[in-house]
Amino acid sequence: MQGNINVHKRLVLVFLVLTSCLAIILLRLAWLQFVRGGELQQKALNNRLNEMPVAAQRGVIYDRNRHELAVSIESDYIGAFPPEIKDSGKAQEIANTLGSILGLPAQKILEKITSNTGFEFVERQVDYTKAQQIKNLVKEKKLPGIEVVPESRRYYPNGPLAAQVLGFSGIDNQGLEGIEAMYDKELAGEPGKIVMEFDALGHEIPRATHRYIPPQNGHSLVLTIDQTIQYIAERELDKLMASPTNPKKANIIVMDPKTGEILAMASRPAFDPNNFNKYPNSVWGNPLVRDAYEPGSAFKIITAAAALEEGVVKPGDRFYDPGYIKVGPDTINCWLPGGHGSETFVDGVKNSCNPVFVQTALRLEEKKAGLFYNYIRAFGFGQPTGIDLTGEGTGLLIPEQELKPINIATIGIGQGIAVTPLQLVTAVSAVANGGKLIRPHLVKEILDDKGNVLKKIEPEVERQVISPETAKQLREMLETVVSEGTGRNAYIPGYRVGGKTGTAQKAGPGGYMEGKYVASFIGMAPVNDPRLVALVTIDEPKGYPYYGGTLAAPIFQRVVADALHYLKVPPQYDSKQGSEEKPAAPVTVPNVTGKDLAAARAELEKAGLAVRVEGDSGKVIAQVPKAGAVVPAGTKVILYLQGDPNRPRVPDVNSLRVTEAAEVLAAYGLQLVPEGTGQAGEQNPIPGTIVTPGSSVRVKFHEPAQEVLGP
Structure with missing residues (x-):
């Protein structure tokens, strides 16, 4: 009996085990069939399909006129x-x-x-x-x-045309730089595939x-870039790079101030995006949106705009410039040794007078602490403009809590602040369009693959920075810079042009670098209703002269003149009208060394140049500027007369650069002992002193338009 019970228990146990196993198998089958069936079916399919x-x-990518870029x-x-x-x-x-x-x-x-x-x-x-x-x-x-x-x-x-705007794409159809990268999602589309079926051994199944x-x-994409204006800008850059000036870098940007549309954005050196890997990656990015620099006197437009808007200065306010201005223990020199004397604010703008703009900036700060910086930020400095392009920089502002009066003073003349070219042209466009800061942009429309417009990018006004009245007043002041002041070389026959020159010494480790400058010109035309704002920057030009008014302004003139004619912008007046409306053309300085004074004077005056004489007898042994320099008509050429070579008189080298002073003194058989860099000021022995041949002359030099520390 007991044996039967044990057998029965064993049978029940076996039955339960088998039932449990069957249940587990059924549950597993149900799980595989109903829960993971689709997933496993797809995996099986994938095992025999190759893609x-x-x-x-x-x-x-098109230009604004649907030319293929x-x-x-x-x-x-x-x-x-x-x-x-x-x-x-x-x-x-x-x-x-x-x-x-x-x-x-x-x-x-x-x-x-x-x-x-x-x-x-x-x-x-x-x-x-x-x-x-x-x-x-x-x-x-x-x-x-x-x-x-x-x-x-x-x-x-078009090869290198607009290369740093367009960028390039890689072998897998992915945008890597520029517009190609910024709008990669829109441009790339969705890839397709070819699916082929194979058996378990890898054979293709017929x-x-x-x-x-x-x-x-x-x-x-339809860009705001105009292929023709872009070509004009790059043509001028190519000429510049092939000239003796041969700078390290050069850039041009042209903007429509009413819409924020970039019409041209050109840089040198450039690259061919068809073979981008053959060029160093340092030239792939766009320096106009990426690189910051000290704008120098071009930034005085912003200082003037803020001061006029706040009423701390009026056009007729008078200033006195003795050649320098003290800010606490520091001294800031005017670029013109001896200064401009008594002048109005309008004259200060025209003359690009440093002491005038230092006082103007300090007046803003006196009215309200932080007021100048408020305007600087309102004009878009210290932050990205928001342009639709990769790699945009922000520039550099001294933290507001660290500002001292000397910082406000130097920023007022465009030093101690770093901006990108795009920031500057956007800010000046606000002056051109009546005071509105407009976000710059490069894409005008997005099209589907049949050419239909999917999206149109409209101008986006960020804020009203200054009033239309202030903007108009400042534009008219900037016109005097071109008609009468340092920007004469930017004059365009038949058009009213306004602008501002800039010559900034480059900052480096330990201070400013001797002989390294950024020459620039920013301007607008026509002044009464600006259609174009353009900025030209030339980084580390070689040789002399290296000023913005001499190097950058003529390039601005050629680019904007051709662009205005191309856009069929009607001139404001007949360019053949009286000479009061047309500044004289630039003049090439003739070589008069070795000639007597009368002949030298006659030749220079015939060329439209003024004359200043150093010495009282003998032939001309040195001249400044040198022969071959291109200068505005009316520029004063200094003639140094030989005198008695056995009893030389120390010549006056005031305002000359180090190399010029050395050459003049060498012509007299004297040796230069320089102190500092920049333009000559104090000298010892004083001019006119009779010395023995071979004597040393100690000359103190300082840089114009920059902070000079002193007692």
Whole structure:
């Protein structure tokens, strides 16, 4: 009896175990079938399907007049299915054939086509002839496991034109720099694919699944850039870089001040985006939005705008400039040794007088602490403009809590502050358009792949910085800079032009660097209704002169004059009217060394130049400026007369640069002992002192338009 009970228990236990196992199996089957069935089915499908990517065609980039700046052209790639190739037993033969056609090492190809993957790229962007050769061999079944698949590659039909605006894209259709990177999502589109089915051994299944999923092409962009104005700007930069001036870098930006649209943005050195990898990556970025520099006197436009708006200065207010101004224990010199004397604020703008602008900046701070900085920030400095381009910089402002009166003073004349060219041209555009700060932009429209407008980018006003009345008043002052002041070389016949020159010494480790300058000119035209604002910056020009009015203003003149004519902007007056409306053309200084005074004076005056004489007898042994220098008409040329070579008189070298002073003294048989850098001031022995030949003359030099520490 007891035995039967034990057997029964064993049977029940076995039954329960079997039932439990069956239940687990059924639950597992249900889980696999109903919960993970779709996922596992897809995995099974993927195991027998291989995909070849088909890139989308990248959208076209047009200029504002629908001229093509960047397009996609047809190309092909060679793809391989390693399982099929290995199964064919022809891997080495296939590698040798492809290597001979593509000009690649057969061993490198063999490694790719025999890898443990489902698909491999053999070569990308293969030219038409080679692709056709391989395509024919594929059709003849001589290259099993090899496919030729269409793709596209980026092409820039104008080469370097606007390269730093457009940027470039990589081999996988991805934007890497510039507009290509900024608008990559819109331009790239959605890639497609070709799906092919294989059996468990990796053989392609005849008449099996072969699906083609077409790509969705990218959207196209219409830029604000005008190809013609861009060409004009780059033409002038190329001339500059090929000239003796040969600067380290140079830039031009042209903006429509009413809309914030960038019409041209040009830089040198540049690169060809079709072969970007052959150029150093330092030239890929856009220096007009990335790099900051001290603007020098060009920033005086902002100082004047803030002061006029706040009423701390009026156009007729009088100032006195003795050649310097004290700010606490520090001294700031005027760029003109001896100063401009008594002058109105309008004269101060025209003359770019440092003491006038130092007083103006300090008046703003006296009215309200932080007021000047409020305007600086309101004009957009110290922050990105928000332009639709990669790599934008913010410039550099001294933290407000660290500001001292000397900082306010130097910022008022454009030193102690660093700005990007884009920030400056955007701020000056606010003066040109009636006081509105408008966000600059480069894309005008986004189009679908059929050319229909999907989105139109409208001008975006950030804020009203100054009143229309203040803006008009300041524009008229800036016009005097071109008609009568330091910007004469920017004059455009028939048009009212306003602007401001800038010559800033570059800052470096330990202070300002001797002989390294940024020459610039920023201006607008026509002054009464500005259509264009343009900025020219020239970084580290070689030789002398290196001033913004001499180097940058003529380039501004040629670019803006051609642009105005191209845009069919009517002139304000007949350029053949009286001379009071047309400043005289620049003059090339003739060589008068070795001539007697009468002949030298006659030749210089005939050329439209003024004369200052140093010495009382003999022939001309030195002249400043040198022969060949291009200067405004009316410029004073200093003639140094020889006198008695055995009893030389110390010449007056006041305001000369170090090299000029050294050459003049050497002409008298004297030696220069310089102290400091910049322009000559105090000298010992004093001018007129009779000395022995070979004597030393100690001269103290200082830089114009910068802080000079003193007692």
